[in-house]
Amino acid sequence: MRAFAVVISGMLLVLALLLQLTLVGQLDLPLGRPDLVVITLACVAVLQGPMWGASFGFGIGLLADLLSDHTLGRLALVLCLVGYAAGMLSRDVDRSVLVPLATAAAACGAAVGMFALCGALMGDPRVAPDDVAGRAVSMALYSLVLTPLLFPVIAAL
């Protein structure tokens, strides 16, 4: 993988995180909110493979952890696994346009679920099971809308 693509992917992820925190996080949308970081990570991982997916997931997760107030490493763990899993599908990416779509949707659902499970194991009082299921579904649905817009851009870079 070229260094240029690594730098661009990293910058894209950081930009996605900033936009998520400043713009998307303040929207009051029906059902829930999309997560730009997970969608971008899924796209990057599906293009670059499991190794980079896990690395980028860990890196951006750690940064997001540092900017939040939950236990450090939670998002790093979750996004690392999500990036790795999404990267495993990279050999199928040329087969169908539905692959990145399904990957992003599954990544969103899995990220929410694992993050909540992680929180539940550590006794985070903010985790409520019914809320988590609704958010996982809505985030997956939003990713179906946003991925067709983001994936071609990321793939072109």
Next chain:
Amino acid sequence: MRDTRRSRLLLVVLVAAAFLLITLDYRSDGGILSGLRSGVSSVAGRVERGVSTITSPISNALSSIEDAGRDRRRAEQLSQQLADANQQLAQLRDARRQAAALSRLRLVADKGGYTIVPARIMATDDQLGLEWTVTVDAGSDTGVRPGMLVINSDGLVGSTVRVGATTSVVRLACDPTSHIGARLEGSEALGKVDGERPGELLFTLYDAGQRVEPGDRLVTFGSADYAAGVPIGTVTRLRDGGSGLARLAEVRPFVSFGSVDLVSIVVAKPATNPGDRLLTPRPVAPPTSPPAPAPQPLPTQQTLPGQPGQPTEAAPAAKAVPSR
């Protein structure tokens, strides 16, 4: 790129690192990790502020789109409520003002022993500025007849000239065709008050032997239809042409004819003449006030027709008598 062994190794390392971080952060409060976190937060905070100045118009626009409908409905609802409240407030204020005016009227009527019918001025028929009549919303249904005095809490307003079933036309005392019998306060000096212009009446003394002075106050004299004792006004100036034997005097009325709203029509007089009771007590003038309210052998309605000078005052009264 698809070297699964390497990537698996990397994954294990990364997951282990994440668990290490979680454990470290979970076990310890503060230390290096929290310092790192606050450092990153402060750097990111600046970046975030910069980004959010760019994105906040977008997010505001997006949220205003979804809030617009709700806000508009709310705004309409609120402005409707405000209009209703303002209307209620105005009605309440009007009702309170009317209640106060009515209670003052009641007080005056009780003081004089008059039987009154309250009425409201509906229209001012100021045609060409020559005629000073108003229409009030009380008529023969409530016992009003032509030639009755119309008063408000300040004093004389005028007299009824034409009466319908539910409305009456009142000629104001300032109308040049209005002639009302009057008496000087505290004496039996009789005369008539003619309208001259709004804010000024003209008093004519019948008996040249009597004296009228500026500051004298006038009340109605009373007749078959007119109630006696209604305050009219204060003498302001004599018109004597320097002879000193004045029979004409200018009178400033107690009532401001321009701002009359609630009036009452005196439909029945008291059995006894109220005398000067309705005039407000003078602040300084102790010698003149005692004789005023005392038992006065004043002309009552029986003696009126025989009074000298009555013919001049009979103009409105004569109209009234046949209608009875």
